[in-house]
Amino acid sequence: MKLNFIKCHGSGNDFLLIDEVSNHYTFTEEERQNLSLSLCDRQTGIGADGILFVMDSRHCDAKMRVFNADGSEASMCGNGLRCVGRYVCELFDKENIIIETMKADLKVASAPAIFDDIPTYNVEISPVYFDLDQVPMNMDHTQVINQKIPEISNRLQFTVLAVPNPHLISIVNAETIISNEQKMISETVNGPNNLFPDGVNVSFVHRLGEGAIYVRTFERGVGFTNACGTAMSASSLVTCLLGHNRLDEEIEVYNNGGKVRVVVRQGSAGHYYMELIGNATYMFEAEFELSLSQPELFEVLSHTEFNEEAAYGLLQKHAKKVVDSKVFTKV
Numbered sequence: 001m002k003l004n005f006i007k008c009h010g011s012g013n014d015f016l017l018i019d020e021v022s023n024h025y026t027f028t029e030e031e032r033q034n035l036s037l038s039l040c041d042r043q044t045g046i047g048a049d050g051i052l053f054v055m056d057s058r059h060c061d062a063k064m065r066v067f068n069a070d071g072s073e074a075s076m077c078g079n080g081l082r083c084v085g086r087y088v089c090e091l092f093d094k095e096n097i098i099i100e101t102m103k104a105d106l107k108v109a110s111a112p113a114i115f116d117d118i119p120t121y122n123v124e125i126s127p128v129y130f131d132l133d134q135v136p137m138n139m140d141h142t143q144v145i146n147q148k149i150p151e152i153s154n155r156l157q158f159t160v161l162a163v164p165n166p167h168l169i170s171i172v173n174a175e176t177i178i179s180n181e182q183k184m185i186s187e188t189v190n191g192p193n194n195l196f197p198d199g200v201n202v203s204f205v206h207r208l209g210e211g212a213i214y215v216r217t218f219e220r221g222v223g224f225t226n227a228c229g230t231a232m233s234a235s236s237l238v239t240c241l242l243g244h245n246r247l248d249e250e251i252e253v254y255n256n257g258g259k260v261r262v263v264v265r266q267g268s269a270g271h272y273y274m275e276l277i278g279n280a281t282y283m284f285e286a287e288f289e290l291s292l293s294q295p296e297l298f299e300v301l302s303h304t305e306f307n308e309e310a311a312y313g314l315l316q317k318h319a320k321k322v323v324d325s326k327v328f329t330k331v
């Protein structure tokens with residue numbers, strides 16, 4: 001078959017976006033999983049953190065399904081939702097849409113450029129759960145908010161939440177950011193373990209000053225990524241809960257692929273939700289010839305660059321300067 005896709009990224013968290021509707025694709029679950037495993041492989045495939053499948057929705061503008069590079073499906077993807085949001089907004093010539101995801105229908109809006117003329121989208125991150133059975137996490141508590149989890153560290157304090165994909169977050173100093181601790185903890189809770197039966201995204205957060213944080217994430221099903229949108233949203237919420245940042249104010253969130261802005265809000269019923277604002281950058285579009293039974297044996301039929309990388313590079317350069325001076329040269 002001929003497979004058309006767009007390679008895109010949000011903060012350097014990169015994806016293949018496949019529009020199943022316009023292309024009339026009818027994949028089985030196994031085929032979506034195999035496409036993710038083969039095409040996301042950075043040695044033998046195209047290389048990406050995951051695949052974003054754009055599908056039909058009965059009650060929203062479109063539906064997004066997210067598969068990690070290891071073939072597992074995630075309930076949400078914040079950086080991916082900005083890319084799918086852009087794609088669907090441009091397809092239907094709209095500024096505001098609703099995208100159906102596994103657990104919620106989420107608002108997406110085109111937003112003023114975060115830097116120069118970078119295509120920017122504001123996406124809703126919701127619902128938020130702190131109850132451990134929603135994460136899921138097996139521990140003798142109902143919630144874990146800034147507490148030690150002796151099974152994984154005697155030193156660090158963690159907050160566990162689902163937005164609605166699972167996150168384990170610790171606010172740490174610069175020395176801890178560059179240590180091996182995050183890798184060790186992440187591999188433990190994403191291997192066979194009793195605490196997190198489905199694995200968990202693990203983020204270390206370093207405060208850069210009033211209204212600014214740096215977040216580094218080890219993603220479940222992928223490994224360390226340049227950025228994780230749901231993790232940056234969850235981390236911003238945690239810093240508000242701990243009194244480091246304020247609700248309803250923009251928080252600049254730096255990451256290894258650039259930066260985004262997050263606004264944490266509280267609805268009238270007390271529930272939290274976040275606005276995640278950042279780039280949705282297209283890298284190239286391509287057409288491949290492949291067989292769904294052996295997608296790793298693809299042939300490239302066409303490949304066209306979008307030329308958006310230079311503009312994004314300026315944001316990245318600015319973010320790197322901030323991160324290098326406030327995180328890496330401090331240790």
Ligand SMILES: N[C@@H](CCC[C@H](N)C(=O)O)C(=O)O
Pocket residue numbers: 013066068073074075076077078079080165166201219220221222227228229230231
């Ligand atoms: N990169 C994403 C999250 C993707 C899913 C995650 N790895 C999971 O399994 O929950 C984001 O931007 O939020």
